[in-house]
Amino acid sequence: MNRTNVSRREFLTTASTGVVAAIAASPLAGAEILNKKAGKLACAGGQPVRTKGWPSWPVWDRSAEDEILAVLRSGNWFRGSGTRVTEFEKRYAELLGAKSCLATASGTTALITALHTVGVEAGDEVIVSPYTFVASYNVIFMVKALPVFADSDAETFTIDPARIEERITERTRAILPVHILGLPAAMDPILAIARKHRLVVVEDACQAWLAEYKNQKCGLLGDLGCFSFQNSKHLPAGEGGAVVGNDEALVDRCHAFHNCGRPHGAFQPPGSNPTRGTNFRMQEFQAVILMSQMKRLEKDTRLRGENAQYLTSRLQDIPGIVPFKPNPGATRAVYHLYPFRYKKELFNQAPRQRFLEALGAEGIPCSGGYGPANKDGLLEEALNSKSYRRLFSKERLDRYRQENVLPRNDQLCAEAVWFTQNMLLGTRQDMDDIADAIEKIYENRDKLA
Numbered sequence: 001m002n003r004t005n006v007s008r009r010e011f012l013t014t015a016s017t018g019v020v021a022a023i024a025a026s027p028l029a030g031a032e033i034l035n036k037k038a039g040k041l042a043c044a045g046g047q048p049v050r051t052k053g054w055p056s057w058p059v060w061d062r063s064a065e066d067e068i069l070a071v072l073r074s075g076n077w078f079r080g081s082g083t084r085v086t087e088f089e090k091r092y093a094e095l096l097g098a099k100s101c102l103a104t105a106s107g108t109t110a111l112i113t114a115l116h117t118v119g120v121e122a123g124d125e126v127i128v129s130p131y132t133f134v135a136s137y138n139v140i141f142m143v144k145a146l147p148v149f150a151d152s153d154a155e156t157f158t159i160d161p162a163r164i165e166e167r168i169t170e171r172t173r174a175i176l177p178v179h180i181l182g183l184p185a186a187m188d189p190i191l192a193i194a195r196k197h198r199l200v201v202v203e204d205a206c207q208a209w210l211a212e213y214k215n216q217k218c219g220l221l222g223d224l225g226c227f228s229f230q231n232s233k234h235l236p237a238g239e240g241g242a243v244v245g246n247d248e249a250l251v252d253r254c255h256a257f258h259n260c261g262r263p264h265g266a267f268q269p270p271g272s273n274p275t276r277g278t279n280f281r282m283q284e285f286q287a288v289i290l291m292s293q294m295k296r297l298e299k300d301t302r303l304r305g306e307n308a309q310y311l312t313s314r315l316q317d318i319p320g321i322v323p324f325k326p327n328p329g330a331t332r333a334v335y336h337l338y339p340f341r342y343k344k345e346l347f348n349q350a351p352r353q354r355f356l357e358a359l360g361a362e363g364i365p366c367s368g369g370y371g372p373a374n375k376d377g378l379l380e381e382a383l384n385s386k387s388y389r390r391l392f393s394k395e396r397l398d399r400y401r402q403e404n405v406l407p408r409n410d411q412l413c414a415e416a417v418w419f420t421q422n423m424l425l426g427t428r429q430d431m432d433d434i435a436d437a438i439e440k441i442y443e444n445r446d447k448l449a
């Protein structure tokens with residue numbers, strides 16, 4: 001029999017038959033032995049809950065091929081001579097309900113464009129979430145500003161607004177909330193703090209396509225919002241990104257910056273003075289792939305949402321498994337990753353790494369997610385560089401190091417467990433496999449540590 005083609009139910013039946021025969025004379029109750037949760041852990045040599053694979057990513061079909069070939073044959077591969085990037089910008093703005101959208105080469109270049117354009121300068125400070133991908137703070141270093149981390153809310157996985165004000169100094173210019181894993185950050189309190197202290201807000205929505213806060217799309221709540229279209233993302237094109245906003249003049253200035261400083265739309269550099277800029281342009285090929293991928297985004301997002309909700313309904317009753325809590329006002333999470341926290345106290349003190357290994361052995365791929373950004377070695381590399389020693393006083397950098405202690409984020413980084421978004425594109429039975437495997441590990445927790 002080909003094991004990979006056997007469903008888990010069939011598989012358990014097959015496995016159980018042998019077990020039943022073997023224990024026929026045993027004093028143990030048959031029902032207990034047949035209970036799937038009581039089976040031996042796969043990491044200890046037992047049968048895994050699942051042997052099937054998971055949906056692969058990215059997903060495409062032939063419908064994109066003609067358009068890609070048409071661009072190739074036209075020779076108009078750059079946005080200046082083609083029409084596709086401009087068309088994509090219009091469509092993505094429509095999809096989000098944004099007044100304006102600029103396509104860029106990547107999410108990283110979108111963030112750099114936004115930070116530069118809202119006026120974050122060398123020697124400024126930007127408050128940012130410490131539970132994030134390295135790009136969120138690398139871009140702050142790229143504009144020679146100081147990334148100042150405000151502690152996380154371990155329940156929501158996002159920045160804790162109550163920890164922001166204590167990190168504001170006279171140099172603070174912006175807040176960079178991250179809708180990490182596709183979970184909307186607490187935008188109302190963040191925006192209130194920004195208004196009070198006259199700070200700009202650039203949203204890192206690089207994992208939050210179609211996510212909503214109070215029924216408004218993430219990326220359109222602050223001054224500018226940034227997206228990524230890298231290959232792993234829900235709207236993939238290999239590489240790619242976008243800056244969106246409702247202030248058209250501001251997005252026009254982003255456009256100028258991303259295109260060597262050339263005037264765009266309403267933005268004319270004052271007098272005959274040129275304005276600084278660079279080349280962060282998207283290619284025509286990327287735009288064609290994105291327009292094709294856009295057709296499936298809403299449907300995929302809905303499916304991920306339904307599966308995530310079902311999975312949460314099954315996981316929330318397992319002791320020691322704490323699903324994430326949405327921020328009040330988060331009306332749509334989009335689950336670039338599905339997160340929960342693992343409480344080893346309820347798993348016989350087994351370290352998270354043991355749990356991850358056991359779950360992987362049951363056929364459920366998983367990871368422990370991000371490490372603490374505030375302890376990333378690249379911080380010291382930056383702070384010790386010539387430019388940072390010129391831009392910030394020794395007193396400021398000393399205080400920065402002293403205050404860069406984030407207990408809630410440490411806890412979150414130590415307890416988190418993630419599943420990737422492609423797993424949420426499966427069936428309800430796939431979600432049951434995940435929950436069954438975790439229940440099985442819980443039942444066998446005495447054999448875990």
Ligand SMILES: *Cc1c(COP(=O)(O)O)cnc(C)c1O
Binds near residue numbers: 109178227229
């Ligand atoms: C992917 C990502 C980025 C960077 O996007 P790239 O397109 O890879 O440059 C920034 N922030 C977050 C949170 C991301 O997930």
